[in-house]
C-alpha cells in the first residue's frame with residue numbers, strides 16, 4: 496500500500512479567502528487539495544469551475560489538485576480542468592457515455608485519471624478499467640454536500656476495492672470521501688484506504704494543524 500495522504504476538501508474552506516486558506520492548510524500538513532466540482536444537475540449543489548483551479552495555481556499553489564467532477568457530461572470539463580492545472584481528475588462512471596474514452600482523455604491531457612463510486616454503486620462496475628486508474632474514489636456519503644455522516648457499509652466496499660487493487664498488483668490510490676474524522680480515520684485505513692478527503696473535520700476545526708495531526712496520529716497506529 497502507498498503512503499497515507501490527507502486531502503482537505505475546499506468545499507468547506509473560506510471561499511472568500513480561498514488562496515490564503517489553501518496555503519494555510521497545506522502549511523499545516525495537508526498533502527493534496529481536494530477540489531469538489533458540482534453542477535446542480537448531477538448533484539443538487541453548485542460550486543466552482545476551472546477558473547478557480549487556474550486562480551489557485553496562479554496564486555502559487557503547487558500541491559497536487561485532485562479534481563472530483565460531480566458533473567454530467569464530463570469531457571468538456573476534463574479538458575478545461577487539465578488546462579487549468581489539475582493533477583488528478585476523477586468522475587462518476589454514470590456521468591460519461593464512454594468511460595474508457597473519458598479516462599483516456601484525462602491521461603492524454605497529462606493528468607492522472609480516476610473514477611468515483613457513489614455509496615450504492617458496486618465496486619465490480621469499474622473492474623474492467625481498474626488498471627487504467629491512478630485513483631479510485633469511494634464516496635462514503637451521497638455526493639453534493641459537506642458535513643454528512645460516514646456511511647458504515649462503505650467499509651466493506653473499501654475492503655473489496657483494496658483486495659482487487661492488491662490482487663492485480665496495481666498502484667491505484669484508494670481514496671475515501673465523506674464524513675472522515677480523526678475518530679474514524681484509523682478504521683477507514685484498516686479497511687484499505689490510503690487517501691483521505693476531509694472537509695468539515697479540517698476546515699471546521701479551530702486549528703487545521705491539530706485536526707491533521709490527530710488524523711496522522713490515528714494513522715500511525717494503523718501502520719505501527
Ligand SMILES: O=C(CO)[C@@H](O)[C@H](O)COP(=O)(O)O
Pocket residue numbers: 504506507529531563636637638639640641642643672673674675692693694695696
Ligand atoms: O464530495 C463531497 C461531497 O459531495 C465531499 O468532498 C465532502 O465535501 C466532504 O465533506 P466532509 O464530509 O468531510 O465534511
